[in-house]
Amino acid sequence: MSKLIKPEHYEPLLTPKQTEQGIKLIKDFFQINLSTELKLRRVTAPLFVLKGLGINDDLNGVERAVSFPIKDMGEAKAEVVHSLAKWKRLSLAEYNIEPNHGLYTDMNAIRADEELDNLHSLYVDQWDWEAVITPEQRTADFLQNTVKRIYSAILRTEYLTCEAYPQIKPFLPSEITFIHSEDLLKMYPDKTPKEREDAICKKYGAVFLMGIGARLSNGEKHDGRAPDYDDWSTESEPGKPGLNGDILIWYPVLNRSFELSSMGIRVDPKALLKQLEIEHQEDRKELFFHKKLLNNELPLSIGGGIGQSRLCMVLLHKGHIGEIQASIWPDDMRKECESWGMPLI
Template structure:
């Protein structure tokens, strides 16, 4: 049997703490709990999630901008039909367009805040699913990304690190209370620290200068249990690469970050959410210039930000399957999510005590 994944990535001596059916029941309980708290604690309304965007609008998230991580594209013919009658196959296509599968809803949600006329302190969240065709798989990554995409309208005066920290603490309290609910209902022992530790990307780089990005984050979560890394996107002061490359169009790279914890089963860094205060006109222009992407400034979404047409806001994405992995103490994302894995990896995982949910007959 060939090995798709380095065996060192699979948890050693793993045994699931819940049965397959119990995982389904607990997953539903976690999702209901978190969604109820997003509604109450952050004052968010649940909204249907789009599956695709018109490609030329540039409203989609381009992630790190690399070719490997480009969105999945497809063509929509947009040939109309009369009621109950299929159109002739020879009908000319006049309204066809190119569409992209959603990467994240970061930019679109900001537009929706405006479209619905939401006030400061009100917001939206969606349960979104996207395809990440270029991502490399491991026990916490697949080619399917599911998350609660959320957005909250704020005042311009709230574009501060202090306000960001306050929202992070609210989300952390939701996560901690969810863990307590799972412990009470399903008997799984809590492992997360009561408080989250804030650290800047510069501090991480200075503390562990010889480690790579994930090595620094591993060291940090082993020390503190749970961290929020402040400031993701700009290069380090010494000129080295940023903690993570980010799209220039949504987060202000000085006012964003990630919640990362230590997973009790894998023993590795476990990213739960990326979030940030969104760009204003000044931040967007600086970030586009830094990335050599000034041509985007004339695209509909970016131009609207530069004109000041869109509301100030904060938002992010909470990984659904990642949170389920953490709450239910599973050793692989494929135990809580239906991914597309090679048959050899199904066999490899099975030998390690991991039953990946299948997408086909194996």
């Protein structure tokens, strides 16, 4: 409960019925824009994968996946996905998708170790997307161009939402600002990573923060990132490793920064070996996914996840993600939120 934020003077702008209609409007419109912008085809995705293949997203490497035995497969263990970061790359190869095209899917996950607050839920839903690229496109410029295209789709969706519900006023800036986590550290050396995100987002409104996962000049990471999907160790600029990042905005309803997407250019065999060594996880080279990557059986790619409930929460100006999605919340959190005028579904 200590991390729960009470929005000042909060009052829902939509009725429950309008909220549900708005959620559908946003999800339908945005995914069409995303697929058109990045040339993505929709595919069906799994809710769980077999344990021990290295396919599940390890997030920061400490979160426990929800698992269960499969009776008809000799009690083999399955894991509910954290995300589809690596499964999507396998699918690109299976569908034999050509460069500059890709796929997206509705990803539903359970993250049992999540610390629950206004933004974090046990249930995670996002548009997981992945596209094939060429060796020449593994650059910071290509990454930033892709971010701009995703952000333009977000802006168009905000415009449509405000047209449908005039009581909602747009607040996102017309452009997104790019900054590297090392530069952000130099700007705010006495602040924590979260405080630095708040400061830069309040200044610019929308930011793509690059270089997530590598250690900065102070010896610390801005945030954790698994070593086997995003390429955070490649030298995109002198002294500034990282071909990945997060799309962050300043969210005035909660008066804080707000992450909408995590994405990046994915590891090639060289970057995978380097990052596994940095994280002392060389044993993962023997897993199914990692073997295929090291044997050059998977295409080079760029990809990420865009939070569905989070995008709806922002564009409908809600104070808690539980006003958008049905999940499990502590009783005291439900009571507290009810008293603040934001009843949880």
